[in-house]
Each structure stands twice: as structure tokens, then as C-alpha cells.
Amino acid sequence: MVFLADLHVHSKYSRATSRDLDLEHLFWWTARKGIRVVGTGDCVHPVWLSEIKDKLVPEGNGLFRLKPDIEADILQTLPAACRHPVSFMLSTEISTIYKKGDKTRKIHHLIYAADLAAVDRLATALAGIGNIASDGRPILGLDSRNLLEIALDSGPDSYLVPAHIWTPWFAALGSRSGFDSIEECYGDLADHIFAVETGLSSDPAMNWRVSSLDRFRLTSNSDAHSPSKLGREATRFGCTPDYFAIRRALETGDGYVGTVEFFPEEGKYHQDGHRACKVRLTPAETIALGGLCPVCGHPVTVGVAHRVEALADRAEDEAPPPPTAGTTSSMVPLPEILSEIIGVGVASKAVTRAYDRTLAALGPELTVLEEQPIEELATAHPLLGEAVARLRAGRVIRQAGYDGEYGVIRLFEDGELDRGAKKAGPLFA
Incomplete structure (x- = not known):
């Protein structure tokens, strides 16, 4: 079975998100988009987790469904062509901010769990480190490597995917606060990472220019802060829609098909620039200007295209898809x-x-x-x-x-x- 999954979303308990981001609206919009599996987002937030426990029921395959009465009511509001099953995967995004190598690191991570007991263990461990109740995407003073260890300890099937890895401000390879490799970010536990998220401002072809990423499956997701944004990016699978098959597809390639992408230029960090001065720059222009805005003289934000160029060890015309690659389609x-x-x-x-x-x-x-x-x-x-x-x-x-x-x-x-x-x-x- 071929289906689409969007596994990076948020709830109404995250900052700067829509009040409509509840389970009912997630279901409704997921069905309208044509997505089969959607993340719950924010599953360690105490109030959201309580709602998850109250409204979702396990399918017996690591995924969850809305309770039948809730689901039936929503299906009646959908066009006939959009009435199809929707499953939820327990997921959360965690922001870690910490000092390492004389640099402040700000990294976002996606964590997935196969059952509520694992989420409870994850939430308990993270609550012992920082406040997980003030924001659906909590900010913790924790090394990325240690967060990965906590995720792995939460359950035998839990896994972590580095989020939107090229975003300048909050990503494993970001120009402002990241590292030069996934291995640097996660240290001795990096072998437990088997997939990374491309983010809206990069596509697989850009990632293939960096050979150290060859071993990872590439995932794409919406990072939706309102339900209507679901599915603007997604990952395509060719397996049974269950948690364990999805995890296996990302780890081994068996059942992984590829991604549906934004055109990377539509992403809000694709090029360099300074928004306050309405200045957009190519990497070459940024270098020629010494990294400073030509209008005000302040440092520009180095975008994804520039950052990829800086880490690339292959030219654009010398970056064939690696063995881990899937098919890619770009959409508006x-x-x-x-x-x-x-x-x-x-x-x-x-x-x-x-x-x-x-x-x-x-x-x-x-x-x-x-x-x-x-x-x-x-x-x-x-x-x-x-x-x-x-x-x-x-x-x-x-x-x-x-x-x-x-x-x-x-x-x-x-x-x-x-x-x-x-x-x-x-x-x-």
C-alpha cells in the first residue's frame, strides 16, 4: 500500500499556532489533504497528552485512531471522496539550547513513540530537566546527544529524527547554531539516527551534495502551525500504515518511497538576506559583502542554499542520488x-x-x-x-x-x- 504521512505538526499548545490545532481538526484536514498518517505533535505536553489519551484509541500497530463516535461525526462533514481512514502517530518536537565548543547550539528534534507508556516515560524524564508544560515544543538546556539517549530509553521502538536540518537558527546543520555534521551533533549515539528531515527550504537534491548525509533516509513534513498547512510537505511510504513498518522503512528502506516537497525557493530561509531591509542575496553576493547587509551593515542571515554550498563536497551536477534515496516530487x-x-x-x-x-x-x-x-x-x-x-x-x-x-x-x-x-x-x- 502506498500512502502519505505528515509526521511533524503541532498542537494548539505550541507557541504561535492556531487554536484549531486539536485532534478533530487535525483529522479533518488530514483527510482533505489525502494523508493517511499524521503526527500528534507535542505529545509530552501534559494537557495535550491528556487529550490524546481521552480521544484516541490504539490500533494495535503502534498507531492510534480517533474514538469511533468522534471519527464518525467528522466523516459526515467531509466530501465523499475525502472520507478515508486517518491514523495518528505519537510525536513531539523538542528544542534544545546549550553551549558546546564555545558556541550556543539551538537544535530542534522530532521524537516518535509506539505507545503511551513510552510517552509517559519520555515526559517524566524531560520534566526532570525543564518545563514541558509552558510550550508544546519545550525548550530544554540539554545536549542533543543526551536528548537522543532519553528518547531511546523511553521505549525499544522510540526513535529521533533531526528536524529541518538546514534551518539557520534551530537545526543540526544550521548556519547560526548548528554543527557541520549529524555525527558532531549526536556524538557517540549518532549511529541511532537513520533519518533526517529536509525542511521547507531544502530538497533532496540539495542534501545529496553532502556525502555525509548519504546514509540517512530523507523525510519531509509540513511543520504545520495551523491545520490548513498540513501536507505542504510529506513522506511517501509503500508499506502497511503502521508504526513499526514506517520505522522499518526509514531504517532499512523497505517500504520507503520518497518525499513530496515544497519547491525549496518557497521556504523562508532558502536564500541569504536581511528581511528588515528587504535585501535578498545569493551566496556569492553575501561573500562579496563580507556577510553584511548592504543597506544597514548588520549581519545577514545565511540561508540554506549558502549553508549547503559551504558543507557540500559534490558539485550540483555531480550529486547522484545515493542508495538511500527515494523519488521526489515538488508541489505548490x-x-x-x-x-x-x-x-x-x-x-x-x-x-x-x-x-x-x-x-x-x-x-x-x-x-x-x-x-x-x-x-x-x-x-x-x-x-x-x-x-x-x-x-x-x-x-x-x-x-x-x-x-x-x-x-x-x-x-x-x-x-x-x-x-x-x-x-x-x-x-x-
Whole structure:
């Protein structure tokens, strides 16, 4: 069975997240996106963990489902094409901040567990180190190596994946606070790491330029801070949707298919720059400027593309996929495509209406973007068919993100869209 998993999300108990990030909305949006397995996020937060225990039931395979009565009520609110099973995986993101090698390290980590007893042990251990109740993604003064040890001790099937490994400020390989290798970050326990997360600002091809990453499976996830952002990146598996099969797929490759990615330029840390001065720079420009903003003279934020270039031991045209590689597809979220076609903001009512109608007519978002025949999409709306055809061919216009500012990926040139034709048809009425 081939399915998609999004295993890096948050709850409403994390900072800067939507109040809608509860289990019911996670289920609803996961089904609409076409995802089969979703992380719970924040599973060591005491209040969120209590909700997990109250509303989820074990499937007997390391994953969990909503209680039948809750699930049945939600399914009735979904279009028929989006009514499919959704399983939850116990997960959390932990932020560690500590001093090592005369440098302050700020690293984010994803931890997964197969049962609630393991989560209880993990929560108890972490509560003895710092406050795990103030933020769904707790910040702990703990060496990454020691966090990994605690994760491994929580249960025989628990595992840790370094999160968004290239993000400048909070990542294992980040330019501002990371290390130069996963081995440096996790020390003598690094052999227990078998997968890493690419993050929104890098794609597998960028990671393949660094040979020390060859041994890891690459995962992609949304890091959603609101339920509508689920599935903007995901990992594809070809195994039974259960915890142990997913873990085995990442560790051995048996059942690992690949990833669904942002175009990395859309990530908010792809290029170098200084957002306050609206300055975006290539790595070469940053080097020529001595790392300083040409407007104000302050240091710029070195982005992912630059950081990859600094650690790469292969040129772009000399980075073949390693044996651990899977297939990769790049996508633009459907609301962004509809926004471009209609000519209004992505959060507008017109886009919401068009999105809802598209799902009702054609099925879940990722099915529309990746699997639905172009002819069917064009029948629903000609511009939607053309947009998705261009997307699948990689024919996109890219404006790179930098210093916390998301990039923009467009499918049509300025002036190309017919202002009358774009509103034709029932989807956009």
C-alpha cells in the first residue's frame, strides 16, 4: 500500500499556532489533504497528552485512531471522496539550547513513540530537566546527544529524527547554531539516527551534495502551525500504515518511497538576506559583502542554499542520488494555485470556496496535484488543468524566500491569465 504521512505538526499548545490545532481538526484536514498518517505533535505536553489519551484509541500497530463516535461525526462533514481512514502517530518536537565548543547550539528534534507508556516515560524524564508544560515544543538546556539517549530509553521502538536540518537558527546543520555534521551533533549515539528531515527550504537534491548525509533516509513534513498547512510537505511510504513498518522503512528502506516537497525557493530561509531591509542575496553576493547587509551593515542571515554550498563536497551536477534515496516530487499548495488563478489572496473567501468545491468534485488536495489526470482537471476548469500540468513538469516561476520571509512560486507569467476565463466554471463561481 502506498500512502502519505505528515509526521511533524503541532498542537494548539505550541507557541504561535492556531487554536484549531486539536485532534478533530487535525483529522479533518488530514483527510482533505489525502494523508493517511499524521503526527500528534507535542505529545509530552501534559494537557495535550491528556487529550490524546481521552480521544484516541490504539490500533494495535503502534498507531492510534480517533474514538469511533468522534471519527464518525467528522466523516459526515467531509466530501465523499475525502472520507478515508486517518491514523495518528505519537510525536513531539523538542528544542534544545546549550553551549558546546564555545558556541550556543539551538537544535530542534522530532521524537516518535509506539505507545503511551513510552510517552509517559519520555515526559517524566524531560520534566526532570525543564518545563514541558509552558510550550508544546519545550525548550530544554540539554545536549542533543543526551536528548537522543532519553528518547531511546523511553521505549525499544522510540526513535529521533533531526528536524529541518538546514534551518539557520534551530537545526543540526544550521548556519547560526548548528554543527557541520549529524555525527558532531549526536556524538557517540549518532549511529541511532537513520533519518533526517529536509525542511521547507531544502530538497533532496540539495542534501545529496553532502556525502555525509548519504546514509540517512530523507523525510519531509509540513511543520504545520495551523491545520490548513498540513501536507505542504510529506513522506511517501509503500508499506502497511503502521508504526513499526514506517520505522522499518526509514531504517532499512523497505517500504520507503520518497518525499513530496515544497519547491525549496518557497521556504523562508532558502536564500541569504536581511528581511528588515528587504535585501535578498545569493551566496556569492553575501561573500562579496563580507556577510553584511548592504543597506544597514548588520549581519545577514545565511540561508540554506549558502549553508549547503559551504558543507557540500559534490558539485550540483555531480550529486547522484545515493542508495538511500527515494523519488521526489515538488508541489505548490492548491490554495496558492487557486489564489493565483482567481487573482485574490490565499486566505480570501473566494479561494476557500474554490478549494472546497475542488475537493468535493475531484478528491483530496494531494490527489488532485499529483495523481488526477490533467484532462479531468481541465474539464473541471481549464486554468486548473494548465496550472497542474505546469506544476508536474516543474515549469514554475521562483522568487526565493530569505531571512524568515516565504518565497513565492508562480505558475503563470504577469498578464498571462485571461481575467474573464479565470472565473468560468462552477469551481470558481
